[in-house]
Amino acid sequence: MSSDPLAAARPAVELAGITKRFPGVVANHDVCLTVEPGTVHAIVGENGAGKSTLMKILYGMQQPDEGTIKVNGQEVAFRTPSDAIAAGIGMVHQHFMLADNFTVLENIVLGAEPSKGLVLDSGRARERVKELAAGHGLQVGPDRLVEDLGVGDRQRVEILKVLYRGARILILDEPTAVLVPQEVDELFETLRELKAGGLTVIFISHKLDEVLSIADAITVIRRGTTVTSVDPREVTARQLAELMVGSELPTPETRESTVTDTVMLKVSGLTIEADGHRPIPKGASVSAYADRLRAEGRRLLLDDVSFEIHRGEILGIAGVEGNGQSELIEAIMGMRPAHGDIALGGEDITSWSTLKRRESGIGYIPEDRHRQGLLLEASLWENRVLGHQTRPPARSGIWINRRASKADTERIVKDYDVRTPSVDTLALALSGGNQQKLIVGREMSSEPTFLIAAHPTRGVDVGAQAAIWDHLRNARAAGLAVLLISADLDELIGLSDTLHVIYKGRLVARLDPSDVTPERLGGYMTGAITGTEET
Numbered sequence: 001m002s003s004d005p006l007a008a009a010r011p012a013v014e015l016a017g018i019t020k021r022f023p024g025v026v027a028n029h030d031v032c033l034t035v036e037p038g039t040v041h042a043i044v045g046e047n048g049a050g051k052s053t054l055m056k057i058l059y060g061m062q063q064p065d066e067g068t069i070k071v072n073g074q075e076v077a078f079r080t081p082s083d084a085i086a087a088g089i090g091m092v093h094q095h096f097m098l099a100d101n102f103t104v105l106e107n108i109v110l111g112a113e114p115s116k117g118l119v120l121d122s123g124r125a126r127e128r129v130k131e132l133a134a135g136h137g138l139q140v141g142p143d144r145l146v147e148d149l150g151v152g153d154r155q156r157v158e159i160l161k162v163l164y165r166g167a168r169i170l171i172l173d174e175p176t177a178v179l180v181p182q183e184v185d186e187l188f189e190t191l192r193e194l195k196a197g198g199l200t201v202i203f204i205s206h207k208l209d210e211v212l213s214i215a216d217a218i219t220v221i222r223r224g225t226t227v228t229s230v231d232p233r234e235v236t237a238r239q240l241a242e243l244m245v246g247s248e249l250p251t252p253e254t255r256e257s258t259v260t261d262t263v264m265l266k267v268s269g270l271t272i273e274a275d276g277h278r279p280i281p282k283g284a285s286v287s288a289y290a291d292r293l294r295a296e297g298r299r300l301l302l303d304d305v306s307f308e309i310h311r312g313e314i315l316g317i318a319g320v321e322g323n324g325q326s327e328l329i330e331a332i333m334g335m336r337p338a339h340g341d342i343a344l345g346g347e348d349i350t351s352w353s354t355l356k357r358r359e360s361g362i363g364y365i366p367e368d369r370h371r372q373g374l375l376l377e378a379s380l381w382e383n384r385v386l387g388h389q390t391r392p393p394a395r396s397g398i399w400i401n402r403r404a405s406k407a408d409t410e411r412i413v414k415d416y417d418v419r420t421p422s423v424d425t426l427a428l429a430l431s432g433g434n435q436q437k438l439i440v441g442r443e444m445s446s447e448p449t450f451l452i453a454a455h456p457t458r459g460v461d462v463g464a465q466a467a468i469w470d471h472l473r474n475a476r477a478a479g480l481a482v483l484l485i486s487a488d489l490d491e492l493i494g495l496s497d498t499l500h501v502i503y504k505g506r507l508v509a510r511l512d513p514s515d516v517t518p519e520r521l522g523g524y525m526t527g528a529i530t531g532t533e534e535t
Contacts, residue, residue, distance in 0.1 A: 010073035012037040012169050012200040013058065018067035020053055022429060025421065027053040029225045031067070035169075035217075040191055040201045042211040042232075045221035046245045046461035047433020048419045051204055054221070055171050058202075059091045060084035071169070090162025091171040094459070095368075096154050100147035104140055105129055108161050132163050137193040150526075151321050152183035159190065169200045176210055177458060178321050178487045180522035188214050206461055208237040220244055245463040252469050252494030258312035259497050264481035265309040265332075265450050269340035272327050272505075274299035277337040286339045301327040302338065303505040309450070314472070314482040316496030316513065318489065320525050324505035325485050326367065329452055332483070333357060333364060344450060358387060363448030365439055365456050367485070369432070373439045376428040380420060381409040383427050384442050391446070412441035417467060433460035440468055444475060451475070454485045469495065489518040503527055 013035040020028040028050045035041040045051050056062045058069065060078030069076050071087050078084045081091070098107050109125045126142055133139050138156045146154065155175065162170060176184045191201055191214060205211050211218060212232045220227045220243045227243060235243075269286035273293065280289045290304040302324050309315045319325055330336035334354040342350050349357055358364070364387070366372035374383050385394040385405050393404035409423040416437045420430055427435060440456060453472065457465045472495060476482060486492050492499060493513045501509040501524040509524045523529035 010037075011035060011070070012039075012072060013202070014068075014070040014073075015054070015058070016068050016070075018054065018057060018064045018069075020050075020057060020062065020064050025429065026224055028057070028064070031221070031224075031226050033219055033226060034229075035200060035202060037072075037200050038195055038198050039216040040195060040203050040214050042203045042205060042215035042218045043221060044205065044208065044211060044218060044240065044244055046463055047436075047459070048431040049221045049244075049461075050224040051221055052173070052431065055091065055173065055202070055204065058084070059089060059171060085162075085165050085167070088166060088168040089171065090165060090167030090169070092155070092158045092162060092173065092175060094174040094177055096158055098146045098154060098157060100145070102146060103142065104144050104146060104149070104157050104160075105142040107146055107157055108142075108164050112165055129160060129164065132160055135193075136163065136197060137190050138163075150183075151178050152186060155179070155183075155187065156190070168198070169202070170194065171202045171204070173204050174206070174459060175203070176205060176207060180320060180487075180525050181489065181518050182522050182526060182528075184210065206459070206465075208240050208462070212237060212240070241462050245461060252465075252491045257497060258477045258479075260311040260313075260479070262311040263308045263343075264311050264313075264345055265483070266343040267308075267332065267340070268306050268342075270302050270305040270328065270331050270342070271300060271339040272302040272331060272336065274301050277339075280339055289339065300505050302331065305340070305502075305505070305507055307500060307507065309481045309483060311449075311479045311481055312476055313497045314476055314484050314495050316484045316486070316492040316499045317502055318486075318492050318499060318521055318525055319502035321487065323502050323525075325454070325502060327505070328502070329364075329367070329454055329485065332452060333362070355390070359390060361447075361449035363443040363446055363451040365443050365451070365453045367454035367458075369435050369439055374427045374435060377426060379424045379426060380413070380418070380430075380438060381406045381423045383438060384409040384412065384423075386442070388442070388446055408445065412438065412445060416441035416471075417464065433464050436460050437464055437468070440471065444471055448480065450481045450483075452483045452485075455487060456484070457486075457488065457491060489521050493518065493521065501525055 011034045015031055015033040018028050018031040031054055043051050053062065057064050060081045060083045076087055105126060108129050113125065129142055138160050140153045140156045146157065175187060179187060194201060203215060215232050217229060218232055219229045222244060271286050271290045280286065287304050290300060293300060305328060307315065317325060327336060331338035332342060334352060334357050341348065344360060349360065370376060375386060385400060388394050389400065393408045394400055396404065406423050412418065413420060413423060418434050418437045418441065420434065436459060443451065457468050460468065472482060484492065484495060493516060496513045499511045499513045499516065500507045501511065503525065520529065
C-alpha cells in the first residue's frame with residue numbers, strides 16, 4: 001500500500017459510465033460505482049441485472065464498450081485477468097477452481113511459483129503461505145490434499161491464492177452459496193480480518209440478510225444500471241429486495257401437507273465404493289457387504305442409504321457438499337453403478353438405463369447447470385429438447401419437431417420469466433439465473449411423477465427464487481414426489497415435508513423441518529451433533 005495519505009484517501013475502485021453490449025442485449029449501461037478502501041462493498045441485483053458482467057470487466061475478463069475504471073485513483077485498462085492481478089485485484093469465483101489431486105500449497109502457488117534458478121523454492125513459498133494464513137485468519141494445512149478438504153477450507157484456499165498473488169482488492173462471487181451457517185460465520189470473521197488489514201472486498205450475493213450483516217456499503221443494480229447505493233444500517237432486507245426487483249422478500253414456507261400414502265420412489269441399501277464397483281459376494285446382503293467394507297477401512301461414497309418418498313411429498317437431503325449427494329443423484333438417475341435397489345411407482349428400475357428412467361417420469365434439475373443441464377453453444381429451444389428428445393413436443397415420428405419445440409420453449413420463457421431476446425438465443429448468452437429458470441421450466445413441463453431438484457435456486461435472485469418455490473409447491477400439491485438437495489438451509493427447512501442429513505455417505509439423522517433451526521441442522525451436517533432423531 002502507498003504511504004501517500006492522499007493515495008490512501010482515494011477510492012479503491014471507481015467505475016464511471018461503464019457500458020457493455022452483446023448482440024441483442026445491453027448487459028451494462030452507464031454503471032457508476034465507488035468502493036472505498038478497507039471496506040466490504042456489496043453488490044446486489046436480480047439475475048440478468050449485470051453484476052457478473054460488471055465484475056468480469058473489473059477483473060479483465062471482458063472489456064467495456066464505454067466508460068472508465070480507476071484503481072486507487074489511477075485510470076487503468078485491463079485486457080486480461082493478468083492485468084487486473086498486476087494491479088492488485090483478485091477474484092474468487094462461485095465455482096472453486098482448484099486441482100483436487102494437488103496439495104493446498106501446490107494449489108496456492110500454481111502459476112506463481114517462486115524459484116531458485118530453475119528449481120521451485122518450496123521453502124519460501126511455504127513460509128509466505130503460512131504468513132498469509134496466520135495474518136488473515138485463514139489457517140489450513142499446506143500439505144493436505146484439496147480432495148480431502150471441506151467446502152469452507154476450499155474457500156480459504158481460494159482466498160489465499162489471490163492474496164499470495166498480491167491482491168489488495170478481492171472480488172467474492174456468491175461466496176456463501178455452498179456454506180453452512182457455521183462456515184458463513186467463519187468466512188465473515190475472515191472478511192473482518194482482511195478489512196482490518198487494509199484490504200477491500202467486493203461482495204456479490206443474493207442472500208440479503210448476510211449482505212446486511214457484513215457490508216459497509218451496498219450498491220443495487222437493476223436492468224444493467226446502478227439504481228442506488230445505500231447504508232446497510234438504514235435499510236431492511238425487505239426494502240433491499242424491493243429496490244432490486246420491486247417485490248417483497250419471499251419465504252420458502254410450505255402450506256398444508258399434501259403427503260399421500262402412495263410410495264413413488266423407494267431406495268433400498270444404496271452403496272457405492274470409492275475404489276470401483278465390484279459384485280457383492282453370493283448370498284450376502286447389501287447391508288452386510290457395506291458392514292464388511294467399513295470394517296476393512298474401505299471408503300464408501302454411499303453407505304447403505306435407504307428412504308421412501310411419497311406422492312405429494314418433498315423429501316430434503318441436507319449435507320455439506322461432497323458427502324455423497326452427487327453419488328446419490330447419479331445412482332437414482334442410472335448414471336453410476338451402485339449396489340442396492342431402486343423402485344419407481346412400485347416397479348423395480350435398478351437395471352434400467354438413464355433414458356428409460358427419464359421416459360418413465362423422472363425429472364432432473366441438476367446441481368451444475370453448465371456441466372449437466374445445458375449445451376451452452378446451443379439455442380434455448382434446442383436445450384428445451386435436451387433429455388426429452390424421445391417425447392412430444394420434441395419428437396414427431398423419427399424427427400425432432402422444431403416448430404413444436406420452439407413454441408413450447410416460448411411458453412416456458414413466458415411462464416418462467418426467462419429473460420431472453422429470442423428462443424434462438426444461445427444458452428451461454430443468458431445470465432445464470434435465467435439459465436436456471438429455463439431448466440426448471442423444461443423439467444416441470446414434462447409432467448414428471450418424481451423430480452430430483454438439486455440446488456434448484458442456486459444463483460437466482462429473490463424474484464426467480466419465489467417463482468421456482470411456487471412451481472415446486474404447486475407440483476407437490478398435484479402429487480409430484482420431490483427429492484430436494486440444497487445448500488440453502490432455509491429452503492430445505494421451508495419446503496421439505498421430511499428432512500434427512502447425509503454425512504460421509506450415510507443418512508445420519510431424520511429431522512422434523514417444523515422443529516429444527518439452520519444452526520442445529522448445520523451441526524448435524526458437519527458432524528458436530530451426532531445421534532439420530534425421528535420425526
